[in-house]
Amino acid sequence: MKYFVVFLFIITSISTVAQTAETPTKISGTIISDNTGSPLANVNIININQVTGTTTDDKGNFELAVTQSDTLHITLLGYESLRVRVTNDWVKNKKTTIQLTQKAISLKEVVVSPYYLTGYLEIDSKLIPIKEDFRYNISGLGQGYEAGQYAPEAFGKVLGSIFNPADLLYNVFSKKTQQLKKLREMRKDDTVRNLLETKYDRETISLLLGVSQDEIGEILGRCSYSEAFIKTANDLQIMDALSSCYEQYKILKKK
Template structure:
């Protein structure tokens, strides 16, 4: 009788574990425009929960591994971004059609302000602003990017945040381990990295980390990245910068 109870307990435990651990299954879909029904190629689809991605082919079709209730973030330049929840019906039917709406983008006036040079080096050198930002090498990219002032001040802001519980940097890194784990996972998926390399809107990073674009700028400022870098860097560079700052934070905190 005792062995039967133990056996029954093991069977129940295995069954419970199987129910809670869903195995990803492949689904497919077609993305079209909402006004003409034309298929859209090169649409980016990111599974926010699994941190994997793919793009549509020339006929607007895609395939992606998901589990039920995963959220897909769908983006294409010139179209409104869309978030779609994976339903049980979608998994059963294996295929669905998704419509994207084209953006109405207003054109703003552009003012070009050239530097009026005199021809005298001593005068002209004072007219043109000179950036004093240090050049940093960001992991995995093999290039240098502006990253604020040189050490020790660069590390001072990170170090200061460790001993100040009210500091935003401390609160951000201390309370969002799962989001930062997603950020690290994004670096492993080539489709996601290629997408991030072409984006400058911070939308995907904001969604994954659960923060606003203003907070992203504040985080990078606290990590001593320059305003020029924060404004001009693509999303992949921003992602690597935040990841690098987090690694510095962990090392300094241990010390």
């Protein structure tokens, strides 16, 4: 009987510890500049594991629900991005101070290529190059397909992407199923969306999805998004494009 009680106590303890570790708890922190020691406002903190986020107030303070060993991705314009692991001490103490390092910004040479205009609208409108990207919609599919600049083979490229998803997308999507499922969570969190709307470096998307920036371009290219869109869209537009591409792929795969 005594051994049974000891065994029951051990099992209960293990269960309690496991449950505590899995249950999100709120932690807080203050983010400061390592150069001046002053608090930094509007810093974006993204929990990569839970796909949730928050921002610091004017005193550099923030709160966020985490579990132990979650990784936080911390970004602020003009400062080096930082990844911080949530430790057991942080969970116990509930609060910590984090320092961000300011970026050393070097100005690159800018070459301006002027357009020599005549002042006549009809002539000048032909002198300035206009790049157009076409998207095609096919009845029965909610997804638009972008084929880049107009060309005779553009529509054929779109059809190839639609009717041969296994050839074009399987190698990418089949290996990233778990990561791409995060797209739904990313779209729900306003902090994540607001952050991505202001970024163009693909860093946060790459980190959240566990894919490289080259893979992001490959996925969108195989979904017939133009090179211009892939290069110039902000990270929120890229995330929505990835999500649409993945959802469409799942539909086509079932069919």
